[in-house]
Amino acid sequence: MPTRLLPNGRSEQRDVPTDHNGTAANSAVRKHHPVPRRDHDVMNERFTVLPRSRGATPRSEDACRVGVMRRIAAARLRYRGLQALTDDVMLIVSELLTNALLHSGTSDIRLNLTAKQGFLRIAVSDGVPSRIAPGPAGQEAESGRGLILVAALAQHHGGTFGTSNQGATAWCTLALPQQEAS
Numbered sequence: 001m002p003t004r005l006l007p008n009g010r011s012e013q014r015d016v017p018t019d020h021n022g023t024a025a026n027s028a029v030r031k032h033h034p035v036p037r038r039d040h041d042v043m044n045e046r047f048t049v050l051p052r053s054r055g056a057t058p059r060s061e062d063a064c065r066v067g068v069m070r071r072i073a074a075a076r077l078r079y080r081g082l083q084a085l086t087d088d089v090m091l092i093v094s095e096l097l098t099n100a101l102l103h104s105g106t107s108d109i110r111l112n113l114t115a116k117q118g119f120l121r122i123a124v125s126d127g128v129p130s131r132i133a134p135g136p137a138g139q140e141a142e143s144g145r146g147l148i149l150v151a152a153l154a155q156h157h158g159g160t161f162g163t164s165n166q167g168a169t170a171w172c173t174l175a176l177p178q179q180e181a182s
Contacts, residue, residue: 042113042120043076045069051107058101066097069111076113084177085120088153089113095146096124096170104128119159119173129166 047069049062070090077086093111100109104126112123132147150172151161159173 039114039116040080042080042082042115043073044110044112045072046108046110048107049101049109051105053105062101065109066094066101069097070094073111073113080115082115082120082176085157085174088157088174089120089122092122092150092153092172092174093124095150096122096172099132099146099170100124100126104130115176118176120176121171121173123169123171125165125169127168129168132163132167132170 047065049065050059052058070093073093074086074090077083077089082089097109097111100106106126106128108127110123110125112121112125114121114123147161147170150170154161154172154174158175161170161172163170
């Protein structure tokens with residue numbers, strides 16, 4: 001039984017989960033679990049950013065949160081046995097979160113991934129009603145293609161793209177691969 005030293009100088013013994021070799025199993029990495037045969041939340045995260053005015057560049061620490069959420073989403077997909085969708089979901093998460101960060105001026109962004117009725121639903125809510133729609137980007141434009149990409153990936157996977165809450169939420173659905181949809 002491992003012991004730890006307390007701030008007052010005393011030691012304390014505590015039960016720690018162990019693996020099959022008796023080694024302490026304190027790891028942030030979880031073992032893969034197959035997808036349950038019922039609907040479930042894959043991920044439900046919220047993060048706060050510094051509110052900013054339109055056109056202002058996001059702080060680097062706020063922009064980095066997009067990458068963090070993308071990596072967490074990939075880990076959650078693997079944990080739920082949905083790794084076949086990882087690459088496309090990571091791209092969709094990046095595009096939807098970046099869109100909320102750049103265009104909403106919000107301080108609160110939510111990311112939700114839910115497997116339900118044979119589809120994975122990816123939703124990003126920023127709480128700010130606005131017009132969100134894929135639109136044409138100029139040939140030389142450096143941005144403006146993210147929502148077009150999201151809509152195309154959703155269609156490629158037999159799903160849809162849309163908005164709700166007067167544009168405060170952008171979402172898409174992807175059909176789960178057959179082995180995972182049942």
